[in-house]
Amino acid sequence: MASHTLTARQYSILALVALCAPLGDTCLSRGMSALPPLSIAHPATLIAAVFTPWIAVGIALLIGFFASYLTALSWADLTFVLPATAFGNVIVALFARFWLHESISWQRWLGIALITIGVGFVANGPALTERPAADGSKPAPEEAA
Amino acid sequence: MSVDPLAVSNVGFWPATGMIAAIILASTAGEVLTAKAMKTVGDLDEIRAKSGLKGAIKAVVTRPMLFAGIGFLALAFFALLFALNHLDLSLVAPASASLTLITNSIAAKIFLHENVDRRRWTAAVFVCVGVYFLAH
Secondary structure: OOOOOOOHHHHHHHHHHHHHHHHHHHHHHHHHHOOOOOOOOOHHHHHHHHOOHHHHHHHHHHHHHHHHHHHHHHHOOHHHHHHHHHHHHHHHHHHHHHOOOOOOOHHHHHHHHHHHHHHHHHHOOOOOOOOOOOOOOOOOOOOOO | OOOOHHHHOOOOHHHHHHHHHHHHHHHHHHHHHHHHHHHHHOOHHHHHHHHHHHHHHHHHHOOHHHHHHHHHHHHHHHHHHHHHHHOOHHHHHHHHHHHHHHHHHHHHHHHOOOOOOHHHHHHHHHHHHHHHHHHO
C-alpha cells in the first residue's frame, strides 16, 4: 500500500492546527482573568469583553484554528489530524518552560514524552486511508451526497 | 498523597461519569460529522487553487453535515461548562480530552472507515495517556 505523503504546505497547515488552538485558549484565559467577574444578568459586559485586545486575538486564533482544522480534514484522516492537535499542548508546555521559565512537574514531562512519541508514530504512517478510485490512479475522496 | 477527585466532588460517581460521558459522546459525534463533511468536500487546497477563497468557502458552508458537526461540538462545549459547574477542572479536562482520542479512533474506524492500524492505535493510546499527564 502506497503511503499518502504530505507536502510542505500541508505540514504548515498541521502546524497551524497545533499552534492556534492552545495559543487561542491561552489568550482567552489571559483576557478573561483580567476582567472583573461577569454575570449572566449583564450580558452586555460579555459582548464588550469580545472587543478587549487579548480576547479578540484569542478569537482570531481560534477562527484560524478551525479554518486550518477543516482544511486538514479535507486531505487527511481524523485519526491523523487529532494527534497533531494534541501536540499543540506540548508546544505550549515547552513555551511556558523555556520562555516563561515556569516549572514543569515530572508528570508533565512524561506527558510531553508520550504525546511526542504518539505523534511520531502517526506522522510516520500514511495521512489518508487509501480508497479505490475509478481510474485507480490515486485515493479518491468520498463523493458528495 | 493523591485523592480520588470523584470522591471529593459534590456529586456521586455515576452522575460524574455521566457528565464526562456526555462531553465525550457529543465531542466524538461532532468530530466525526465534521470529518465526514470535509471528506465529501474533497481537497480544500485544490478547490481554492481552482475556484479561489470564495469557492472554497462556498464548498464548505453548503454541507449540512458540517453544521450538524458544529452543533454537536457546541453541545460538547456546553456539556463541559455544565460539568465544570459540578466537578473539578483537574478531573474533567484530562478525562474528557484524553478519552475523546480513544472514542474518536473507534468512531473513525466504524463510521469513517479509516484504516486505524496498530500504528494509529498505539499513537492514540500514547497521546491519550500523555494528554492525561499533561493536563492533570
